[in-house]
Amino acid sequence: GAGVSQSPSNKVTEKGKDVELRCDPISGHTALYWYRQSLGQGLEFLIYFQGNSAPDKSGLPSDRFSAERTGGSVSTLTIQRTQQEDSAVYLCASSLGVDTGELFFGEGSRLTVL
Amino acid sequence: AQRVTQPEKLLSVFKGAPVELKCNYSYSGSPELFWYVQYSRQRLQLLLRHISRESIKGFTADLNKGETSFHLKKPFAQEEDSAMYYCALTRTGGFKTIFGAGTRLFVKA
Incomplete structure (x- = not known):
């Protein structure tokens, strides 16, 4: 498929464990976003990669959260020492680039921290 | 700081009724505004x-x-608009x- 792909689709982990969530954007898309979707909180911006520019990390809620994007393509969101409040759906989106507007979303990774 | 406010968490209307979903924003420059939709079991x-x-x-939406x-409007809501x-x-x-x-928009039959 040519859409944004995320894995795993579901992840259940124990409090205190580290998790990694992966995003494969649409080929050729230079912009990549991570959002967190939880009940009552809407879509919370986490981090934004645009080409070779320094990422906008202003939405990361704590230093337990980090993300990287290798080779301008695949991205990994890492949550260290998970807490129960980290439970949410983590959405990845990509877009063609600067000023192209439309974001294309993946199906999300549902994280449950017990 | 830029902010998007949607004051209604849930909006319930009958089929055929008009619907308006409200959106207000704060931004000092020239913004670009969008509406995204997520139907049940589909991607945003x-x-x-x-x-x-x-x-x-x-x-x-104007x-x-x-x-x-940047309120979203439809004159006659349909059940398939529930999302x-x-x-x-x-x-x-x-x-x-x-x-x-x-x-969340819920259109009742």
């Missing part, structure tokens, strides 16, 4: 954007810079896109 997807000035699935609003709707904002120059909290 773009519904419409203000620069296109088009009607999608009978929905329209950017009112004076009131800093989660998000208002979003960005600006030119490679700025991030931020979203509101979303409004």
